[in-house]
Amino acid sequence: MTDSATSTPVLETKDLVAGYLPGVNILNGCSIVANQGDLIGIIGPNGAGKSTLLKAVFGQVNVRGGEILLHGEEISGLKADKLVTKGVGMVPQNNNVFPSLTIEENLEMGVFQDPRSFKERFEFVAGLFPELVSRRRQRAGSLSGGERQMVAMGRALMMDPSVLLLDEPSAGLSPVRQDETFLRVAEINSHGVTIVMVEQNARRCLQISHRAYVLDQGKDAYTGTGREMLNDPKVIQLYLGTLATDVEEKAKTASQATVEPRQAE
Numbered sequence: 001m002t003d004s005a006t007s008t009p010v011l012e013t014k015d016l017v018a019g020y021l022p023g024v025n026i027l028n029g030c031s032i033v034a035n036q037g038d039l040i041g042i043i044g045p046n047g048a049g050k051s052t053l054l055k056a057v058f059g060q061v062n063v064r065g066g067e068i069l070l071h072g073e074e075i076s077g078l079k080a081d082k083l084v085t086k087g088v089g090m091v092p093q094n095n096n097v098f099p100s101l102t103i104e105e106n107l108e109m110g111v112f113q114d115p116r117s118f119k120e121r122f123e124f125v126a127g128l129f130p131e132l133v134s135r136r137r138q139r140a141g142s143l144s145g146g147e148r149q150m151v152a153m154g155r156a157l158m159m160d161p162s163v164l165l166l167d168e169p170s171a172g173l174s175p176v177r178q179d180e181t182f183l184r185v186a187e188i189n190s191h192g193v194t195i196v197m198v199e200q201n202a203r204r205c206l207q208i209s210h211r212a213y214v215l216d217q218g219k220d221a222y223t224g225t226g227r228e229m230l231n232d233p234k235v236i237q238l239y240l241g242t243l244a245t246d247v248e249e250k251a252k253t254a255s256q257a258t259v260e261p262r263q264a265e
């Protein structure tokens with residue numbers, strides 16, 4: 001993280017309002033800031049609008065109000081291919097590789113707007129994900145979930161993005177693979193790539209995030225450093241859940257129920 005309090009953020013959304021169906025807004029005034037070198041975590045309940053936020057930034061959802069600024073320039077309304085050339089990389093939550101293409105072809109697709117840079121960018125991606133190199137001729141559809149995630153991130157990195165949007169990179173992976181994915185994300189960030197990462201695995205996400213936002217009903221409900229959020233009782237109670245407390249509470253309720261029978265609801 002850099003001292004960027006006075007410099008223009010890489011990515012900023014201001015009071016963003018967006019939705020899919022007429023008259024139904026999913027984002028209801030969502031504001032986030034990602035400064036140069038930041039790793040920003042976005043957590044929140046299912047359906048809060050986390051994926052919608054990333055999709056809106058990436059030109060895939062109608063923006064109805066507010067602003068999206070990339071290095072201070074308004075980008076809302078631009079289409080994904082244009083955004084890619086401007087330095088926005090996106091790894092969607094689902095269907096993020098071309099399964100019938102090989103690993104290498106997937107990476108070529110990442111750089112199709114600037115094929116001459118393939119060799120140089122491939123070397124960068126290969127440095128991050130060396131295991132992909134020996135299997136570069138393997139079809140992406142035959143890879144494990146974790147390996148696919150690497151291909152998807154590699155593809156997005158081929159255009160040398162200044163900001164990388166990641167939608168649930170650890171979803172569906174085993175705990176060991178999840179840890180590995182978070183380490184890779186932190187490593188990509190250490191190369192200076194600003195990252196905005198949506199995650200279901202809130203605890204791990206906060207552990208590696210410089211700053212984070214809780215999204216609730218399409219609005220940024222809380223923000224703070226990853227560490228602050230991990231220790232914030234409100235965030236813990238509402239969004240992180242504490243299994244130990246839950247179990248204690250349930251046990252207490254159960255023992256009370258035997259003494260005072262529950263009234264009919």
Ligand SMILES: Nc1ncnc2c1ncn2[C@@H]1O[C@H](COP(=O)(O)OP(=O)(O)OP(=O)(O)O)[C@@H](O)[C@H]1O
Binds near residue numbers: 048
């Ligand atoms: N293509 C679509 N058309 C209409 N509504 C949609 C569409 N995609 C998402 N929505 C709605 O937008 C709301 C927010 O969805 P979104 O996918 O952004 O949530 P999320 O926070 O990413 O949830 P999750 O944690 O389950 O991934 C949901 O109510 C969802 O039904």
Ligand SMILES: [Mg+2]
Binds near residue numbers: 050051052093
């Ligand atoms: Mg989502």
